[in-house]
Amino acid sequence: MSVRVSSMSVLPPVRKDRIVARLPQCFRKEAAFHTKEDFNNKVRTACQEQRTGTVGFKISKVIVVGDVAVGKTCLINRFCKDAFDKNYKATIGVDFEMERFEVLGVPFSLQLWDTAGQERFKCIASTYYRGAQVVIIAFDVNDVASLGHVRTWLEDALKENDPTAVQLFLVGTKKDLSSPAQYSQIEQDALKLAQEITAEYWAVSSLTGENVKEFFFRVASLAFETNVLAELEKSGSRQIGGVVTLQTTCMLLQRRSSQTAASKMAADVSSQRYGLRMRGKSCGGISVVEAGRWSLTSVFPGREITFPCGMWILVVLLTLTCSYRATQQLHTKLLFCNCRDAKE
Incomplete structure (x- = not known):
């Protein structure tokens, strides 16, 4: 009771x-x-x-x-x-x-x-x-x-x-x-x-x-x-906003459903450059990305590491930043060697 x-x-x-x-x-x-x-x-x-x-x-x-x-x-x-x-x-x-x-x-x-x-x-x-x-x-x-x-x-x-x-x-x-x-x-x-x-x-x-x-x-x-x-x-205002949001969501769902009706396939988008792969599947015209997670496969062979979707941007940015800094350091070393050779 x-x-x-x-x-x-x-x-x-x-x-x-x-x-x-x-x-x-x-x-x-x-x-x-x-x-x-x-x-x-x-x-x-x-x-x-x-x-x-x-x-x-x-x-x-x-x-x-x-x-x-x-x-x-x-x-x-x-x-x-x-x-x-x-x-x-x-x-x-x-x-x-x-x-x-x-x-x-x-x-x-x-x-x-x-x-x-x-x-x-x-x-x-x-x-x-x-x-x-x-x-x-x-x-x-x-x-x-x-x-x-x-x-x-x-x-x-x-x-x-x-x-x-x-x-x-x-x-x-x-x-x-x-x-x-x-x-x-x-x-x-x-x-x-x-x-x-x-x-x-x-x-x-x-x-x-x-x-x-x-x-x-x-x-x-x-x-x-x-x-x-x-x-x-x-x-x-919350009730009015809820109605507008619901209507907008329905329109988006209908649009996505019509767009994906022509090509129903499992989403398998990979990037050879950064070793990132997004695996998903189609469900009722809506792309579902396996509970919103990405996987790293080519970076660590034989292992699969998953992390939230939002993190992949940070991984890419960190990779680019590290590459840029390494390039700058290498460029500085080359300049230093060239200057030393020129003095000698």
């Missing part, structure tokens, strides 16, 4: 509070990737038919960058550990957390990289930017200067990644410390900047947890949707 084991069962189970059944909505429609209320129809259909390929085993890399003390670590800790540490501790280099989701019944993982904002650690942190699928740029809604440095952080992140393959989020932190009037003013500037750099804007509070879970669920869902669409595109 055969037992079918699901490919996803080898992975650890997903927490119940990490299950996504519908696409989380954006924070502001003015600055969002799209304002659709649900996942792409192709993505939902692929998940229902279990045609997501290797998406369930993939890990989407997310990097969080921004000025020092804007709350990058607190943002990640609030979501991953549901904790908030009031004591400030600067991140040295980088740190990361792993979070697993279940999106439309398919497991999906996010690798959240917390990078240092201090200038002295910038060269270290930038080495970990490579391979990111999502870039989160955090700024303090109470600090206008941190918003002004967003473009610099964006340039550093895109140096190591393909700008067309990265999803960008602009996140304002410490919303609980801002008054409504102050926040309204900086939000307008942030929305304008987000539109200019093609980023989705969010405002959160790590202290109260406001919008933190919704934000990361949105990040995971959009990253998942992008991966599934890419997987469907690859599988579609």
Whole structure:
């Protein structure tokens, strides 16, 4: 009796509070990737038919960058550990957390990289930017200067990644410390900047947890949707390519069959110069060369040495090279003897 084991069962189970059944909505429609209320129809259909390929085993890399003390670590800790540490501790280099989701019944993982904002650690942190699928740029809604440095952080992140393959989020932190009037003013500037750099804007509070879970669920869902669409595109191209290859192969077989119908004979091609012999036979109009191997017979009389077909080119080249070098050496010796005789 055969037992079918699901490919996803080898992975650890997903927490119940990490299950996504519908696409989380954006924070502001003015600055969002799209304002659709649900996942792409192709993505939902692929998940229902279990045609997501290797998406369930993939890990989407997310990097969080921004000025020092804007709350990058607190943002990640609030979501991953549901904790908030009031004591400030600067991140040295980088740190990361792993979070697993279940999106439309398919497991999906996010690798959240917390990078240092201090200038002295910038060269270290930038080495970990490579391979990111999502870039989160955090700024303090109470600090206008941190918003002004967003473009610099964006340039550093895109140096190591393909700008067309990265999803960008602009996140304002410490919303609980801002008054409504102050926040309204900086939000307008942030929305304008987000539109200019093609980023989705969010405002959160790590202290109260406001919008933190919704934000990361949105990040995971959009990253998942992008991966599934890419997987469907690859599988579609493979299927199309397979049909073209099959048709081309059939045409070649028919052509070879018609060419060999007039002369059916065992292929016995020999070269007296290099002592190489290819022995083959005809099978259904297709030349079969004895499992693709050549034989050396005249080089070693009484013995037969076989080697792969591709090796015969190397043998010929080596033979020619050795002959050329021997000729050059002989020519040099003759010149030397002639010069010596001339001097004498």
